[in-house]
Amino acid sequence: MRKFLLSLLICIVVSSSAFAADDVIKVGFFNCLTGQNAFGGQLELEGVQLALKEFPEVLGKKIELVVVDNKSDKVEAANAVTRLINRDKVSVIIGTYGSSLAIAGGEVAEVAKVPVIGTSCTNPLVTQGKRYYFRVCFIDPLQGAGAATYAYKNLGLKKAALLVDVANDYAVGLANFFKQSYTKQGGEIVSDMRYQSGDQDFTAQLTEIISKKPDIVFLPAYFAEGAIVLKQARELGATFRFMGGDAMDNPEMVTLGGDAIEGFLYTGFAYAPDMKDMNPVAKKFTENWNKAFPGKAPNGNAALGYDAFLLAVDAINRAGSADPEKIRDALEKTKDLPTVTGVTTLDSDHNPQKDIGVLEIRNAKKEFVGTVIPE
Amino acid sequence: MIAPVNAGHARRNNILTLCAGAAIALLLWQAPGYIDAYKIRIINLIAINAILGLSLNLIYGMGGMFSLGHAGFMAIGAYVSAILIITPDQKQIMWILDPIAPWVRDMRAPFLASLLAAGIVSAIFGCLVSIPVLRLGGDYLGIATLGFSEIIRILITNLTPITNGPLGLKGIPPHASLLMSYGCLAVMLLCMTRLMRSNFGNVIRAVRDDEVAAKTMGIDTLKTRVLVFTLGCFGGGVGGALMGNLITTIDPKMFMITQTYSLLMIVVVGGLGSITGSVVGAVLVTTMLEWLRFVENPITIGSLNIPGIPGMRMVIFSVLLIAVIIFRREGIMGMREFSWGWLLRDGKRGGTQ
Incomplete structure (x- = not known):
């Protein structure tokens, strides 16, 4: 028992010593990595990680991705977003698969004034009346x-x-x-x-x-x-x-x-x-994916994860700072950004007008x- | 068994309880200025889980009725409260599948009234269900209540004009502040300790321990059990309403059987039949689940780099649960309760009070 407690203590010390330096920009990611929707969340995470490999830096600072699981559960989703905002102090959040989880997380982000970029939450209610929720997917x-x-x-x-x-x-x-x-x-x-x-x-x-x-x-x-x-x-x-x-x-x-x-x-x-006449971003995405995950075909979720990350990087670049409020303003003005799933322009409801x-x-x-x- | 407490000790205990309550209230009142919103959220969740755990403990631990229907009663409470406090305009926009029933749209009540209504509606459902169902015992009761909870969930999913169906409700005003949640918990604790110390508390225990013996003593066992079940459902409804107010959005999928299981876990880990146990269980389960998140982050120990594995915290959590069940089968508190006498070690230690 004593050994067990000791090892626990070591774990705490190690985990708490992993504090961040000032020269990183933190991007949060909350998604269903376990639970009933894990198949979608995992693919989106892989998409985001692929994009991070390609764009490891923004504004001359390293991007640090903080990944938090929401267990496909609403209470956990709200906890996860609160944790990302208050404990990890992220500048912008990406997530999630499942609209009801996005709604639960969005309520928290709205109060804390941190922008969130939805990946595949297609229900209109997710961004309806929200100042801080955006998305890269079309709506139902x-x-x-x-x-x-x-x-x-x-x-x-x-x-x-x-x-x-x-x-x-x-x-x-x-x-x-x-x-x-x-x-x-x-x-x-x-x-x-x-x-x-x-x-x-x-x-x-x-x-x-x-x-x-x-x-x-x-x-x-x-x-x-x-x-x-x-x-x-x-x-x-x-x-x-x-x-x-x-x-x-x-x-x-x-x-x-x-x-x-x-x-x-x-x-x-x-x-x-396998589509013909792919846009250049999609081509690059497919090539990199095949290198990173050989034998596994990419799908729409992976592409959306990748796109959400591109949107975040683009907004941080245009905002010129890691301040969530400025990133929000920049996100709102996202226009003609080339992404895997087509050119992304956000409308006044924060939804992209995308081809179906x-x-x-x-x-x-x-x-x-x-x-x-x-x- | 009521522990013999002399008058001096009783007065001292009351004063201590009051002082502790005031100190906790002061801490909670000042807390938002000192700790971040994440910790506040977890502390808040502890109170709500404790309320839900206590209400299930009343039914299962004290009343001896194995109920798997708590998620259903939570759902009723959460929906009643949410529908009453969301403004009619907001409701009008949210119902995008079927138009909302006008009487649902125009219903309004202040938060505290909605909380009370949530408890009462749950209690009414609980009473109606319990009269036929409590004639069953043991596992059969568990199955019947589980069925009832599923019925509630499916009704909510399909009654779109009233509940917005599977889309659920969003934008519930966040009334569940720290003081509100802990206020409810304090009232609940007070009522439960008074109840279990009263003669009716002894009747409840008698019915749980030996129904035949209790009947022989002239106790109306069905009435007692229905009453206990109804009271437990009231607590479940209030807890569900607070939960909805904390996360500000609800949908039928939140109230699946897994919700009941996590409450059952709180009650069993804390100790069946112990009020203190449910509170301890709520604190442990809620904080451990969040605190263990660090095992899912990438950890670097020297040159060793361990990548984060999603789901790892659930594995560790399960191991801890198994450890509790092996080493303390009766739960952390067993049937014991916290008391000032036990803390200050006057007279005999402990007691079942």
């Missing part, structure tokens, strides 16, 4: 409308069905915005089926959907459940196409879904590692089909 109303436009206009599919996880804020929001846009354009929603996160058997809902004969099914799920749905649909003999959102963009998806995932469409960020990319799984690989302008 835009994405839902983009998916609807692509299905109705580009593919000419007039009858759609929905299969929605009602316990998931992201899925419910996205489905709602898809429905609004699709019916406004003249399409018909023939079936609106629901399930709960964690369900494993979707045959009842799928049988009902098959009987309604839709042309396309909109499935705004996370990739793990989405892959199961696609498998079961193929087993039931469904012939209609499926379309999903950016949460389906994960390298694991193809492994999980196997053959059933062939031909699956989803909206996402205008980036895929459409991707398709062909031959067990995701392919970039094109961009769509939502109606």
